[in-house]
Amino acid sequence: MARSKPAPIHIPLPAEEAAAFRRRLHRWYKQHSRDLPWRTTRDPYRILVSELMLQQTQVSRVLDFYRRFLERFPDLESLAKARPQRVLEAWEGLGYYARARNLHKLAKHVTSSPSGIIPSEPVELQALPGVGAYTAGAVASFAYEKRAALVDTNVARVLHRVFAPELNPKSGPGLRRLWQLANELLPRTGKVTWTHNQALMELGALVCSARAPKCTVCPVKRQCASVERFVGGD
DNA sequence: TTCCCGTTTC
C-alpha cells in the first residue's frame, strides 16, 4: 500500500508576531505606496481589468492600456456587447491575448447571468474564465473589501522569506502553506485587509524584490528569517 | 504535474 509522507506539523504563527508584522507593514505602506488608478476604485470590473493586465505586464506599461481600455469599454455591459475583434484591438501590444478573450467571455457570461454582477466570493469568482485563486482573492479583497487572502509571486516571495525560508514555494504543499500563512496573517476586518493585501504586494514589488532585495530599508527586517542571507552575508 | 504564452533577462 502506498504510504504518504507524514504531513509536516506547523506551529501556528504566534499572534504577537503576526500583529507586529501587520503593524509594520501597514505603517510602511502608508508612507511608500504608489498612486495607482486601480487603487482609487472599488468597481469590480475595473479591478478585474487591472488584475488581468497586471498578470503579465509591469505597472508602467499597463497604465496606458488600462486607461484606454476603460475608455473604450467603461463597464461590463459595453465589453460584453463588443465584437471580439474590437476587444483584441484594445489589448493589442499587451500580449497574452488569451487573457483578453477570457475577459470578454467573462463579461458575456456575467452579464447574462441572473444577478448580472461580478461575484464577491472567491469560490464563485474562481469559476469564471481566466480567474484563478490569486485573481479571485484580489477581486474579493480589492473590489468588495472582503477579508480574503491572496498569494501572487510577490506575496509568495515575501511570506516565504520572512516566515518559511525552508519551504519550496514552487511545490504544491509549499504553495498551500503560503496560502495558509497568508490567511493567518489577515487583519480582523475586510477594510483593513484591503490595505494589508495591497501592502504585501507593494512590499514584494518595491523592497522584497526577486533579484536584489532592499533589506536595509525593509519594515519587517527585524522579524525576517532571511535577512542575513541577503545583507552582505554568504 | 506539465503546458501555455509574449516579454524580459541571462
Add this chain to the structure above:
DNA sequence: GAAACGGGAA
C-alpha cells in the same frame, strides 16, 4: 538564443 517569468488551465 535559451531560459525564466507568472498566472491559469489541462
